[in-house]
Amino acid sequence: MKRVLPLTAGLLLPVALIAQDTENTDRDRSMIVGFLEDNLSGAGRDIRIEGFKGLLSSTATMEELTIADETGVWFTLRNAELDWSRTALLAGRVEVTRIAAEEILFERLPETTDEGIDVPDPEATPFALPDLPVSIDIGAIEAERVRLGAPVLKLGEAVELSLTGSAKLADGSGETNLQIERIDSKEGQFAVVVSYDNDSDVLDLDISLNEGAGGLISTLGNLPGSPPLSLTAQGAGPLVDFTADIALATHGEDRLTGQIALRADPDPDAPADTAAPRRFSADLSGDLTPLFSADYAQFFGPSSTLTAAGVSYPEGGFELDRFALSTRTLSLVGSTTIGADGWPSAFSVSGTLESPDDRPVLLPFGESRSMVQQADIVAKYDVTRGQSWSANIDVSDYAQDGLTIASARIGAQGTITQQSTATSTALGAIKARFGLTVQGLASDDPALQASIGDAPALTGEVYWREGEPFLIQSLEARTDATRASASGQINGFDTGFEFTGTLGLDTPDLSRFAALSGLDLAGATSATAKGSISPLNGTFDIEAEATGTDLRTGIEQLDALIGGSSDIRLSAKRDETGMTLRPSTLKTAALDVSANGALKTDTGALNLTARLDDVSRLGVALSGPLTLEAEMAHSGADSPWNTRAVMNGPGGSTATLSGTLAQDMAQADLDLTGSAPLGLSNRLTSAALTQGTSTFNLGINGPLALSSVSGQVQVTPGGRIVISSAGLALTVNRAVATLNGEQAQLDFDASADTGGSITASGQVGLSGALPVDLTVGLNTLGLSDPQLYETSIDGDLSIAGSLTGAANISGALTLGETNITIASAGLGSGGDIPDILHRGAASGVTQTRDRAGLIQTDSGGGSSAVYGLDVTVAAPNQIFVRGRGLDAELGGRIRVRGTTADVIPVGQFSLIRGRLSLLGKRITMEEGSITLQGELDPILYLVAETETDTLTVQLITEGPLSAPELTLSSSPELPDDEILAQLLFGKDLSEMSALQAAQMADAVATLAGGGSGLVGSIRDSFGLDDLDLQTTEEGASSLKVGKYISDSLYTDVSIDNEGKSEINLNFDATDNITLKGSASSDGDTGVGVFFERDY
Incomplete structure (x- = not known):
């Protein structure tokens, strides 16, 4: 309104x-x-x-x-x-x-609107009353x-x-x-008819309000039930004999009635043309309880009265002979005499708030329910009895929602010094000492209780002499957690009530405010400020200092900046000529900031320098110092700020910002240029390691929003990107992101060390749902894992939609010649190495293990964006699977559907031809395939089948491509070792010679490539304690069997596929002494005594 x-x-x-x-x-x-x-x-x-x-x-x-x-x-x-x-x-x-x-x-x-940054005028405006x-x-x-x-x-x-x-x-x-x-x-009328004639001194007053139930005034006033309401104030006549009748009624019944009267009181001895004093009186009474809720009936009772009587003098001043306010629980009486100069020569006030039945009194004001057992007020002064005056308010057993006070006192005393002259008695000076003391303060809020304690106090001493500033000689507020103080003077109205003096604040233990603030506060602070400030004019001239010790907020990045010792120094001034920021500083162990400047409507300049010792304090995975130098200036009332800022950061990164910025910060014309080493990103993620240099040349033209940004960010050709998880190392030929408003145009081209190249082009939105339209090209891109596969890929992928989760990945890829190697491994029976628990690992060790994927972390239940899939992978032929005696070729087509969270592959790579070679036997592949599961882990399935005189045998290689397993089956059904014996030698296992056993071991090594299933079965069949089948780098195989002859005597025999053999004997003479001997088919022998002790 x-x-x-x-x-x-x-x-x-x-x-x-x-x-x-x-x-x-x-x-x-x-x-x-x-x-x-x-x-x-x-x-x-x-x-x-x-x-x-x-x-x-x-x-x-x-x-x-x-x-x-x-x-x-x-x-x-x-x-x-x-x-x-x-x-x-x-x-x-x-x-x-x-x-x-x-x-x-x-x-x-x-609606409340955010009109941007409301920048006040730098110049202060003197206070003035309006001119009507x-x-x-x-x-x-x-x-x-x-x-x-x-x-x-x-x-x-x-x-x-x-x-x-x-x-x-x-x-x-x-x-x-x-x-x-x-x-x-609704019914309602409001009428005001008021007139006053200055010549006749006649006042005519007629104010009336009438409204029905649910009316405007009764509803706004929260009267119980919003009753019908009427209010009248009527009177007419000269002010020397004027009476106004006042009545307030609800439901047609008077609730408050009375009169206000003015009467001339002439002095019969005064000259006829002398203005006479006027007596005034007021007498109002009634039952106010219907106007308040029933809870307040105890406070008012059935009768409330207000009476006052006094006299006003034509030369100024008045006497209030009697003032009385009375309800059931409140009694307040007083009187005062005010001279023509406006100052008292006497006053007396006394009052009591107390229920006659000694129950707590519910106070009829305030937003929360407040109750008090008793309150007393006494104030007195009489110039005829001396200069001293005093006033005291005592409260006992105060309570409101969540807060109780056992007792409180507001006390003040001092002197009023008057100076008499021949014509008047003027107030010379007033002095006061006052204090607020509280005992037994208790709060239901532990945070509030911890911050203020149970006995806060306020004390002060002030002095004022007519025509001089108001002096605050001392003012101090104390709680258990802090102390605030002030001293100085308040000047007159003509200065806008300017305060000049000193302020202080000491908080030795910030942790007392931790619960109240919701922060994990700790440390100590101390602050002082001296100077002047005018609340009406808006002027100030301040010098302030603040120190902190071991500050903490619980905000990790902020705590890293303010820990240890901190110091703030501020010096600023604002007057009618403008605002000046004198050299001001902020210093901590980590941060050093200084600033100065001057602001006027038509000119201004600001300078800022800052240095951070290590950016890792900000919680980023970077390290190194950061420096900033900035300056702003303008030379006209409407001219923009000419702005320049230079930043130097970790790893040699630099950035320069220059241009203009509107004074209200709504518009900008800025250029941002600089460079940064790509290696900085290696500290942020290990998914891809980078090397080289990136440069940026951006402009901001318009509002300070992303839509105003344009320019380029690019990588200098020759930069390197290594994606270890894909075995891919790239050399950047071209990498440019061109920003235009709220989207970036990408253009990327890189060559792979393994052959071929990868390209990407398209647009990515930079706001909202991050819309994307990218095309990724794979051009005979070589991919390999030395232990598993080697291939090349041609084709294009399209990524379109929203990066926040509504994008789709589609395209067609073709595999070139693909060679898959089934890894071979020793067939000892030791099994897998158990998980190792690392204790006290150095940070470098942990980082290396993390980059190697050896540290499993809990994602915390978070979710990432899910994209749709529609990708076809084709390889008509030339998918070769080799190793462990296998030599197979497959081909086909797979279509990958579903989403990145639920992959649904359709199709497979099927067997074209293949065989299994085993001890000179070539077994033909009958069927085979490579399929994909949800995690895109290829599953290999190959079946080789052959017949002997007595058996039909199937050898099935099945499982993940990185670790397939071999299973044997036969018809009729036989154990695995018997199947191998019949397949390879046409005889039972018990009929085999040692050399044939070695040959079968070589076959098992060829087929299994790892694991202990077949080996364990053969070992158990011969009753051995140890059976180890090994394959050398040259392809030779050997068999070692071991057996305990007794509890202390162990022997093992080794035979290779060339017929060479060796026997070893170990005899444990005691727990610490072992005798060892050996002999080979070459005639070499040896014997030794060994001493061993565990520690």
């Missing part, structure tokens, strides 16, 4: 547009209306005017004015008319014959319909009114007539 009235007045009383040209032309709309709309509109205040005519004449009309914000129109004024005298303004008068409107619709309060016209005469005010929407008064329903009236004020006399009536479904 405070915005609507000035806007309406500004439109209907356009003083600035007085002119003698009274022609109503179309230019009113094109020039004046446009001017008003543009200049009165603002953020959240879009003003539109229709049908505006006659602004330059004595009668102006307007069909409609609307004010809207982002959600729509919230104020409408229709069919407004202003009939006024323009020339009267030249004489200092506002003369309006008629101001009227057919409808005023105030539907809701405007000499006289006002408004003949008629009319509004046929005024609608206040439900949100305006927060009543739950709209209110509709009509309004008529008039007003006149001139030469000390005036009259007002205002009639307001509800025109909706």
Whole structure:
């Protein structure tokens, strides 16, 4: 509402547009209306005017004015008319014959808007009172319909009114007539008729309010049940004999009645033309309990009274002989004498708040329920008895929601020194010492209790002499956790009540405020400030210092900057010429910042330097110092800031920002250039290791938003990217990201060390859902794992949609010649190495294990974006699988569907031809395939089948490509060792010679490649304690068998496929001494004695 009235007045009383040209032309709309709309509109205040005519004449009309914000129109004024005298303004008068409107619709309060950074003027503005016209005469005010929407008064329903009236004020006399009536479904009238004639000293007062149940006043006042309400204040007559009757009623019954009276009290001995003193009195009483909820009935009781009587003197000053306020629980009486100079020569106040039944009293004010057992007030001063004065308020057993106080006292005492002259008695000086003491404060909130303790206190001493500043000799507030102090002086109204002095704050243990702030606070702070500040003028001149010791907030990045010793020094000034920031600093063990500058409306300059010892303190995976130097300056009231900033960071990274920035920070024209080594990203992720240099050349032109950014970020050709998980090392030929508004155009080309290249091009959005449209090209790209495969890929992939989760990956890939090697391994029976628990591992060791994928981490239940899949992988032939005697060729097509979280492969690579070689036997492959599972882990399935005189044998290689397993089956069914014996030698296992056993071991080594299934079965069949089958790098195989002959005697025999053999004997003579001997088929022998001890 405070915005609507000035806007309406500004439109209907356009003083600035007085002119003698009274022609109503179309230019009113094109020039004046446009001017008003543009200049009165603002953020959240879009003003539109229709049908505006006659602004330059004595009668102006307007069909409609609307004010809207982002959600729509919230104020409408229709069919407004202003009939006024323009020339009267030249004489200092506002003369309006008629101001009227057919409808005023105030539907809701405007939405709160964020109008950006509201930069105050650097210059301070001296305080001044408004200058009003000499006289006002408004003949008629009319509004046929005024609608206040439900949100305006927060009543739950709209209110509709009509309004008529008039007003006149001139030469000390005036009259007002205002009639307001509800025109909706509720009853309500409000009338004000007031006039005063300065010459006759006659006052005519007639104020009345009548409304039915659920009325505006009773609802706003929260009267129980919103009863019908009436209020009258009526009186007429000269002020030497004036009485006003006052009555307040609900449901037709008086609740408060009484009179206010003024009477002349002439001195019979005074000359006839001497102005007489006037006596005044007030006597109001009634039962107020129906006006409050039943909870407050105990406070008021059935009768509440207010009486007052006194006399005022024509030369100034008055005596209040008697003042009394009484309810069931409250008794307050007092008197005072105030001289013509406005200062007291005596006062006396005493009062008690206490329930007659000794129960706590519920106080009828405040937003929360407050109760007190007893409160007493005593204040007294009498100049005839000396200069001393005193005042005390004592409260016992105070309680409100969640807070109790056992006792509290506000005490003050001092002196009032008067200086008498021949003509008057003037106040010389007043001195006061005061204090607030609290005992037994207890809060249900442990955080509040910890911060203030149970006995906070406030003490102070002040002094004031007439015509001099108000002195604060001392002021101190203490709690268990902190101490605040102030001393200085407050100057007069002409300085805007400027305070000059010193402020202090000491908090030795910030942890007392941890729970209250919600932060893990710790450490100690101390701060002082000295200088001056004027709250009305907005001027200040301050020197401030603050120190901190071992500060902590629980915010990791901030704590890393403020730990240890910290020091802040601020020196600033603001006056009518502008604002000055003298050299100011912030220093901690990690951070060193300094700034200075000066601001005026037409000029300004700011300088800033900062140094951070290590950026890793900010929680990023980078290390090294960071420095910043920045300067800003402008040379005109509307000119932008010329800005330049230079940053030097870790690894030789640099950035320079230069250009202009609007004073309200709404528009910018900035260039950002620099470079950074790609190796910095290696500290952020191990998914890809990079080497080289990146450069950027960006511009920001427009609002400070991503849509205003343009330019390029590129990698210098020759940069390296190594993706260890894919065995891929790339050399960058071209890598450019071109930013244009809210999207980036990507262009990437890199060659692979394994042959071929990879390209990428397209657009990526930089805001919202991050829309993407990329094409990735694989050009005979070589991929290999020395232990498993070697291949090349051709084809294109398309990534389109949203990177936040609605993208799809599609395309067609073709595999070139692909060689898959089934790894061979020793067949000892030791099994897998168990998991190793690393204790106290150095950071370098942990980082290496992490990059090698040996550290499993819990994702914490988080989810990443899921993309759709539609990729075809084709290889018509030339997928070769070799190793462990296998030699197979496969081909086919696989289509990968589903999503990255749920891969659904369709199709397989099927066997074209193949064989299995085993001890010179070539067994033909009958069937085979390579398929994909959900995790894109290829599954190998190959079946070789052959027949002997007595058996049909199948050898099945099946499992993950990196670790397939061999299974044997036969018809008729036999154990695995018997199947091999029959397949290789055509005889039972028991009939085999040692050499044949070695040959079978070689076959098993060829087939199994790892694991202990077959080996373990053969070992158990022969009753051996150890059976080890090994294959050398040259392809030779050997068999070693071992057996305990007794508990202390162990022997083993080794035979290779060339018939060479060796025997070893171990004899444990004692727990620490072992005798060893050996002999080979070459004639070599050996013997030794070994001493062993565990420690």
